[in-house]
Amino acid sequence: MLVGVTGGTGFVGAHSVAAIVRSGHKVRLLAREESRVAKALGPLQVDAKAVDVVVGDVTDEKVVAAFVKPADAVLHAASVYSFDSRDREAMARTNVRGTEVVLEAARKRGTPVTHVSSVGALFPSLSATIGPWSPIGKPKETYLATKAAADEVARRHQDEGAPVVITYPPALLGPHDPHLGDQNARLRDVLRGLMPFWPSGGLPLGDVRDTALMHAEAVTAPGGSRVFGPSHFLTTRAYLETVRAVTGRALPTLFLPAKAMFPIGKTADFVQRGWPWHIPAEYGALYTCAVAVPADDGAPTAGIAPREFTDTVTDSVRWLHRTGRLTARQAGTAAHTQIRKAMA
Template structure:
């Protein structure tokens, strides 16, 4: 099968491309800069002969047409994922306009399935703060989530008109080999660099990017399934559990103060306003506080990989990549345990 992919040089996109190629699929990528393809896919061992590159932007109708023409299926994973208030314009352009262009091209040219990667944060929770795949789309005020909600409505509209659109809802993803050091990986790194001593109480679903990639690759092994909405495996973690897991995998104390989210929201709003004129990134983002404070639970299955493995592999990769010092990575800078290596060799942990 030839699968056309947007966002293939991003975190989830690159790992999914790797999974698709390992299963024997051919992949055609849309990339604004062809020079980003090898740094994203090379560390994952992707055979470049199985990957064709179309240079262009998701908002360019001609480029989207070249991407989709002749393809059997489409994975639309391109998105600007950031709570940085300086990126509002690019989020609206890529997340909203890009979704309209790519899904429109896929529908016209008959791809099946057309997988649109959304996020759990756009779904309206029930009274118990649980979100289900069949939940309605909310209208969040936070900029990133509002653009993803708009993209979700576009995807649902195409599906209502007969397009075989499958919408997926990943958790907050961690794991190794993040080519662009995305928001979640950067936040974990900031915590280990001592830049986040204050956390809001609450929590959010967390998943492993490798498990999410396998989940998405599964969708292309059985084409013609029709339109669905699917929660990607993940497990809820409170912010206390998140920091505790970092302490466990690094062996560091990581002194942290936890405050009610409503007490931290004003700080997040202030830093968002300052960030628009301040040239350096400020870790205390309103969007992150907002997501933690909502404390959403995903009504789905947890991922197969232990969360300590996900966190440990993320920290080890950050250290190998030179993005954390040995002191900051703590004992996670050491090689994985023999037991973990044996489980991987025996296939008990999917890679």
């Protein structure tokens, strides 16, 4: 099978490409810059002979039509995942317009497509849990709003009978993150001592490798289904406790009500528009912690059980240290364990 993949040089996309290739399929990759492909797929040991690269943007209708033409299935993973206020235009362009273009091109050819959404597209929810039956949310935050708008596009195609699978990954951690995305960057900021204040609430968290396995299954599944990424729902306190256990560090933290921190986040977002360095306090992250709910126990996950969250954090911290993004002191006992294994 030849699987067309958009967003294959990103965190979720690269791991999904690796899982698809390991499943015995070939990949046709749509990338804005061919130079990004080796950086994203090389660390995952993807066989270069199994990947064909088409250079172009997901919003270019002609390029996308040519990209989709020979594919037996498409995984649409292209998305800008960011709570940085400077990325608003890029999110609207890629997350919404890109989804419209890719799904329409696939539909015209009758090609099954798997659209990578987000659990955040279903927030805030009127129910205590979310599932495939959940309506699309009306979030008051830019990133989540663009994912909700893209989900509307995908569900419209489903309702009209197109072979579309929608996946709902949680917030993801894991090694080999080509661009150091939101969650791995936040973990690094915690261990660098840049986040002494945390909101109450919680969020669904998972391992990118589990979601990648789900995508390798989804591209061969019949259209029309909605699948949730394997995840654990953790309170922010439980998340920090896991990081402390993995690193052996105290990480003093003051927890505040999430909604009480909204003014801080909105102010930081305003300042961020003209400030060249990233500010860890983000309204979108605070908002997500305030409104997130877990996936229903019966939500389909392609039969993939989530790996232990402690293992995910351990692998993420070790990768951050190994790639020079954390010092040995910042990585704590996770780094020491890694050094001992390397010497064994």
